[in-house]
Amino acid sequence: MTPVQEQAEIFALQKVGDYVQFTVIAPKIAQDAKPGQFVAVAVGGENTAMILRRSFALLSATPSGDFAGTVQFVVADAGAGTRWLTQRRTGDVIDIVGPLGVPFPLPSSPVPAVLVGGGYGTAPLLPLAQALKANGSEVEFVLGASTSTRLFGELAAKRLAGRVTVTTDDGTSGQRGIVTDVLPEVIERVRAQIVYACGPMGMLRAVSELAQAFRIHAQVAVEESMACGIGVCMTCVLPVVGDDGYSRFVRSCVEGPIFDGTRVRWRDVGTLPPDLVGAEAMGGH
Template sequence: MSTETDTAASGSATGPAPTGPVQEVGEIFDITRFGDYTQLTMVAPGVARAFAPGQFVAVAVGGPRTSMLLRRSFALYGVKPGGEFAGTIQFVVDPHGPGTDWLVGQRIGSRLNLVGPLGVPFPIPRDAVPAVLVGGGYGTAPLLPLAERLLALGSEIEMIVGASRAGRLFGELQAKRLIGKVTVTTDDGSAGQYGQVTDPLPSAIERLGAEIVYACGPMGMLAAVGEVARAHAIPAQVAVEEAMACGIGVCMTCVLPVRGADGVSRFVRSCVEGPVFEAGRVRWADVGTLPADLYGADGMGR
């Protein structure tokens, strides 16, 4: 199966697409609550114009006099490219600290400083291939524009959407409208099937004859999805949810141990080399540690 990293905008845009991320001030157009989450829709034509599924935006928080210097990063979806005075993006905020609490407290019309789109997008097959998409919590968000691109290629797809409980689900209704074939799971059985996303994944792969799995969600879920894909001898492309404090590769807080094509393991930055990785190359058991065989580990441990 051949793939390409498609960096073109998912729609038409006025003027040439930028070759990289842009910094712009966007305006909040709509605020919608979904369970535990807050969805922000923003007018941000520069970010929208160059978007590809899997990329994210880094948002300045706290206002112009804040002591919170680092941006907060959010996966993009619901992107509608447009002209100079149009173009919207959507992202989902799960408030869990001062920065995200401030962000969900903003109002329609508030203006936010944005940098994006950032990161490596999902690789898109050149031809139609059957695929299963697996989202955990708000990790479903970046899979929705991916699903649109795959459907446009003529790919047959199914989606599995899961969370710990009903209030932590996101995107299941949008996915059902878009795809139709959607399985919902919750750890406590409060919505959909009781269990985890990896429970129905093997049967979905076999039923569809899937040639690839795409996933986004918590790290433990991604590791488990990768194992299921490996057992079925198909690749899994996963978008990690590592904390990305700067979003541009400077702060080094989002590093992961990843095996390169040369077989050598190195720390790579999720925000620059990712957030999308081939699951089989991420050393999931070593995340958060300094493996002794990692390239340069002898110097880092001093």
């Protein structure tokens, strides 16, 4: 599927805890979008110095014929660019590119799955849960955040899966602690064969290591900075072990954002490992 650029009208805005949920009219993007893919949004307006786009995982995509073809994504006010975006109003037009990246892989046959969301990282897991259930898979959620206002999608997850385990760092909702405190029990209870996760990189690392300990699959949606979204700027590279056993830098926006969590070299993120293919040449610059 080829990404497209659209001038998308904001159809609706909804405040959800500390986040803003956008619904925008983008029929060409909605037509081909899959769970796990993302959109890249221009910020700051025509005369801004903020030239880099901001990337957001898709919460939903409704093809043309229903609400004129809309997509939804969730924004957290985390800096100048996202602050500008959260100040938009219904009827405003934003420049958006998508669908970008690869979608979550679905199992070839029904399997029990645990979906782990950190903060608004839950967003892409909700359409994934729908796809898994349509495939006959049993689904359970584990959702975590620093505090209750940073949780996202708990009610939607309950409607989809029935059982949702919630953790918050400060205990304001659910169990006090982090998602990996409860994840082993959930994996064992549902006899999970795969874990899907989206959230902060530290959480993804911990979830991947737990999945490896249980000898089950882990598919994670990484939250690297994806400035261009099309693989040109190289700001989102990660060290990943390939099928041939060699490690390479891969672009999160093109080869990802979904990766086998057991293949990502989490300890080396942000560094240039000396055994990486091409590291010798890169080290000279």
